[in-house]
Amino acid sequence: MTMRSFGLIRQCCNALVRVPLAREKSPVSLPISHLSRSLTTAAEALKITYDEKSEVATMHLCRKPVNGLSLEFITQISIALEKLENERSCRGVIISSGCDNVFCAGLDINEMLRPTPERLEIFWKTLQDMWLQLFTTRLMTVAAITGHCIAGGCLISSACDHRVMAPNFKIGLNEVKLGIVAPFWLVDSVKNLIGYRQTEWSLMKGHLFSSEDALRLGLVDKVVPQDQVVLQAEADMAEWLQVPDSARHLSKTLMRRDTVVRFRSGREADLKTFVNYIPKESIQKTLHSYVESLKSKK
């Protein structure tokens, strides 16, 4: 297999990104690596490889420990996706994880703890943009879910076109457990996969499905042993790419149109809700307790 790194993507991972610092009033330009709260540097957090023969890229999410979606990380993913979209030879992207037993633990909760209004607003807009990009991309997208896939993690997997998961992990929307509510566009993309009632009760309870239940419901398409997830994702991608790209993409656009129209008309109101609610004392308290409970389980 001929693998090469995407030079362009490597460059973009070290790029200057204009984001407000957590506790500053106005945006400043800094290398994104200076802003990351992760144990990994920004350059290590996202790795892209490209296989010229299959015309498929792999996006490895490696923001340790749990691929928490920080503003910088979402920005990196977004830039990388855009570059891949613009790379004419690239037909598909597999999203995989470099974190042990975790595909993605969702939003980096630190982004919502005592945030500045400026950063909070940019954070949410960037997340909305990344979701839209992934949900509508011309590329065939496959999520290789080698571990837990929670809330914002499920945002990524449910925006893809196909999902392969390892057994004995959890997937779903648990936002209520943090005292918050998943945005309507994320709920819609899960509802598109598992239907109204399963989405409603799991959302209200904050229930996370086992891999096996997720397969039964259609939240994932295959469950295979953990060490075979990426291989299976590659095999499934090859099969999907036998369908002509433009017809496949047009079919996807047709099926996702209602969700996209609803998103576009509601995104401003959704942003306002997020920036108004998150700083509220009651929500801050619940988020704080949740983070404490994560730490104290050790």
Ligand SMILES: CCCCCCCCCCCCC/C=C/C(=O)SCCNC(=O)CCNC(=O)[C@H](O)C(C)(C)COP(=O)(O)OP(=O)(O)OC[C@H]1O[C@@H](n2cnc3c(N)ncnc32)[C@H](O)[C@@H]1OP(=O)(O)O
């Ligand atoms: C009332 C009206 C309200 C209206 C409000 C409307 C607006 C609000 C809209 C908001 C919508 C948000 C949509 C999306 C939300 C999210 O994604 S929130 C995040 C949800 N995710 C989780 O709950 C997952 C939490 N993590 C875990 O359950 C576990 O970590 C794990 C993934 C199962 C892995 O377990 P394990 O391998 O045992 O690792 P840990 O030891 O638990 O974790 C390692 C360290 O990582 C830290 N961490 C874990 N998850 C996160 C995270 N999401 N963000 C930041 N940090 C995280 C964890 O605390 C550990 O840290 P250390 O103790 O410092 O090592």
